[in-house]
Amino acid sequence: MTETFSYLYATILLGMKKGNMRSSTLLETVSPSTLKLLVWLSEQAAKHKVSIYVVGGFVRDIIFKRQTTDFDIVIEGDAIKFAKSLSRTIGGRLVIHSTFGTAVWNVNSIHEKLQTELGLNELNETVEFPQHVDFITAREESYLHPAALPVVKPGSIESDLRRRDFTINTLAINLCQQHFGELLDPFGGFSDIQNGSVRVLHDKSFVDDPTRQLRAVRFEQRFGFRIEDHTLELMRVTKSYLGIITGIRVRHELDLMLKETLYDKMLARAQKMGILSAIHSSLQWNDNLAKAFQKLSSLNWDSEWGIQPSFGRLGFKTGLKYAIWLALFPSHDQKALVHRLFIPQAIANIACKAHELNQILPGLSGKSNSEITYELDKFPAIVNLVCYLMAKDEWMIHTLDLYLNRWRRIVPYTNGHHLRELGLPSSSAYKTIFLTLRAGWLDGQIHSKDEEQVLLKKLLKEKGDYLKN
Numbered sequence: 387m388t389e390t391f392s393y394l395y396a397t398i399l400l401g402m403k404k405g406n407m408r409s410s411t412l413l414e415t416v417s418p419s420t421l422k423l424l425v426w427l428s429e430q431a432a433k434h435k436v437s438i439y440v441v442g443g444f445v446r447d448i449i450f451k452r453q454t455t456d457f458d459i460v461i462e463g464d465a466i467k468f469a470k471s472l473s474r475t476i477g478g479r480l481v482i483h484s485t486f487g488t489a490v491w492n493v494n495s496i497h498e499k500l501q502t503e504l505g506l507n508e509l510n511e512t513v514e515f516p517q518h519v520d521f522i523t524a525r526e527e528s529y530l531h532p533a534a535l536p537v538v539k540p541g542s543i544e545s546d547l548r549r550r551d552f553t554i555n556t557l558a559i560n561l562c563q564q565h566f567g568e569l570l571d572p573f574g575g576f577s578d579i580q581n582g583s584v585r586v587l588h589d590k591s592f593v594d595d596p597t598r599q600l601r602a603v604r605f606e607q608r609f610g611f612r613i614e615d616h617t618l619e620l621m622r623v624t625k626s627y628l629g630i631i632t633g634i635r636v637r638h639e640l641d642l643m644l645k646e647t648l649y650d651k652m653l654a655r656a657q658k659m660g661i662l663s664a665i666h667s668s669l670q671w672n673d674n675l676a677k678a679f680q681k682l683s684s685l686n687w688d689s690e691w692g693i694q695p696s697f698g699r700l701g702f703k704t705g706l707k708y709a710i711w712l713a714l715f716p717s718h719d720q721k722a723l724v725h726r727l728f729i730p731q732a733i734a735n736i737a738c739k740a741h742e743l744n745q746i747l748p749g750l751s752g753k754s755n756s757e758i759t760y761e762l763d764k765f766p767a768i769v770n771l772v773c774y775l776m777a778k779d780e781w782m783i784h785t786l787d788l789y790l791n792r793w794r795r796i797v798p799y800t801n802g803h804h805l806r807e808l809g810l811p812s813s814s815a816y817k818t819i820f821l822t823l824r825a826g827w828l829d830g831q832i833h834s835k836d837e838e839q840v841l842l843k844k845l846l847k848e849k850g851d852y853l854k855n
Contacts, residue, residue, distance in 0.1 A: 415448045419513040420455055422504045427459065427519075428561045430472060436463035438561040439543050439570070441522075442550075445557040449579050450609075455516040460546050460558065465489055465523040476503060486538055487523030494518070525549070529594045533631045536594070544572055551598045552605065553578045553585045582611040592620055596627035599661050600639040607652045621659065628664040636665055637727045644704050650676045666726045668719040678710050678775045693767045697733060705733050709772050712737030713744065739765055740772040747773065747782050756825035758785060759793045767794060798823035799835050800842055810846065819845050 416424070424440065431438035439460045447454040461468050466482055469489035473480050476499055481490040493500060494517045500506075506513050524546040527536035536549070547556040553575040560568040569576070578585050584606050592598055599621050606613050613621070628636070643652050656662050657671040682703060697705025708729055712720050717738065724734045743765050750758045762770055767790065774786035800823055802816055810816075819842070826832035826841050 415451055415453070417453065417455075417514055419501075419504070419506050419515065422506060423500070423515065424561055425566070426504055428563055428566055430475075431461070431468070431561065432563050434463075434468055434471060436461050436468060437543065438462075439558040440561055441547070441558040442555055445559055445569075446554055446579065448559075449557070449576065455514050457516050457519045458522060459519060459561075460522045460524050460543055462524045462543055465521040469521040476500065487525060487540070489521045490518050491521060492518045522546070532593045533596055533627050534594075543570065547572055548587065550587065551591065551595070551601055553587060554583075554605065554611075556587065578614075582609070583614045584611050584617060585614045586617050586620060589620060592624040593627060596624065596631045597635050597639045599625070599628060599659075600636070600643060600656065603652050603655050603659070603661065604639075604643050604646060607648045607655060608646060621661075625660055625664040628661065629666075633726045633728045637729070640727070641700065641704060644707050645701070650679065666723055668715060668723060669726075674776070674778065675711060675714065677778075679707055681775045682706060682710065693771065695732070695768055697730065700730065700733075705730070706768075706772065706775075708733050709736040709740065709768075710775055713740035713772055713776060715741070717741065736766070736768055736772060739769040740776070743769055743773050744776065747777075747785075748779075750785070751781055754825075754829050755788075755793060756828040759789060759796075759824075759828055760821075762786075762789050763794065770794075793828060796824060796827050798827065799838055808846065 428438060439462075440457060441460050442458045444454055444457055447456075459465075465487055466484065466489045469480055469482075469491050472478070472491060477496045479492040479495070481492065483489070493515060497513075497515050500515060501513055524541050524543050525538045526541035526545040527538050527549040529536055543558060547558060547570070550556050553573045555575070556571075556573045557575045557579075558570040560566065560570060573587055584602050586592070586598070586602075602613050602617065602621065605611060643649055643656075646652060653662070653671040654676070662669040662671060694702055696702070700708075712723060712729065712734065713736075715723065720734065720737055720741065723729065724731075743762075746761065750761060770786055770790055774783065774790060777783045777786060798820060800820070802812070805816055805819065806812070822845060823832070823838055823841060826838065832838050832841060
């Protein structure tokens with residue numbers, strides 16, 4: 387670690403001991419390893435003669451006194467060039483987005499190297515680093531028309547904070563060496579955090595980006611805040627813009643909401659405010675969906691069900707939530723929502739089949755276990771699982787639970803090899819025998835391998851076939 391780095395770190399610690407309010411807010415909350423990483427970034431920025439700030443959720447969490455390692459770094463200058471220099475110096479993979487002047491520095495593979503570089507081997511505590519650091523070129527944004535993607539150009543830290551969604555996300559901490567730890571609060575975000583208010587920066591905020599309405603609800607419910615009155619009124623008069631925003635942008639916000647702990651409260655709030663119906667007239671949230679999602683959260687996939695298809699970046703549980711949500715609707719509404727929200731086809735197919743199975747299930751009541759199993763086998767296990775999670779009727783819940791946990795796994799000991807050894811030539815009779823033997827197990831007529839053999843001999847004799855020997 388360089389002498390400059392050691393001196394700066396010591397100076398910051400001294401500032402905390404002297405009770406510098408702006409610095410102590412930062413220093414008392416973050417871990418020593420996080421602080422040293424910030425100081426190191428500060429030193430690197432000084433070498434490149436650029437101003438550097440940590441912004442957004444990191445600052446908000448500091449004010450909440452929450453530990454965090456999620457960094458968004460704003461550079462007044464060329465963030466991509468700065469990130470490239472770090473990658474050349476110490477390694478780590480870069481993902482660059484030239485259009486917006488941003489770079490993601492993935493440091494997961496160089497944690498040990500970073501630990502040595504920052505002199506953290508001497509610490510007698512767990513060292514925590516982020517998986518990645520986002521570098522953002524300070525920029526200004528303008529919108530050519532409502533709901534358009536922004537036109538960007540380089541700007542200052544003030545202009546970069548001005549383009550953000552809510553005041554609670556406009557705070558920044560100066561990481562420049564002479565002002566390290568000072569809080570920038572140009573829009574009163576600190577006060578709004580203290581007061582628990584979600585407030586937009588200007589009256590055209592929801593016109594510029596209608597998806598901010600979903601974000602407003604998400605922040606309100608996550609933090610236990612309240613959307614302030616003027617912002618609520620702006621949401622009311624601009625809801626219609628949610629109908630013209632591209633589906634992929636809406637879906638992104640819904641994805642984030644579904645991954646939140648309090649997703650049910652968020653979606654209930656969005657339903658009550660008319661946000662969901664503004665996205666699409668068929669989109670709705672209700673208590674039955676909330677209960678299905680709660681059941682989903684409590685299941686142990688690997689041990690209980692043994693079925694976990696991949697939904698890519700969306701993740702299994704989030705993908706399954708969409709399948710449950712869609713399965714609530716008839717076919718024509720499903721197709722419309724899939725198109726509107728760019729739902730992956732794999733999820734759409736599950737939802738379509740689940741809706742179909744839900745129509746069949748009531749008619750299976752009173753049938754034998756084997757008859758029910760035969761019908762349920764026509765649908766993939768994941769479809770049966772979706773119906774189980776959606777079910778309100780106790781018979782359906784119990785039956786689908788039995789099917790998923792037991793019935794679908796029951797197969798006879800006898801297989802095609804055994805039948806050939808017994809002298810039965812390959813034919814459609816094989817399928818009939820297997821189905822009959824499986825039905826015997828499912829319906830309680832067979833309880834052991836010996837009893838299965840007794841039934842098998844009976845079936846063969848009935849067909850006029852005779853055992854070898």
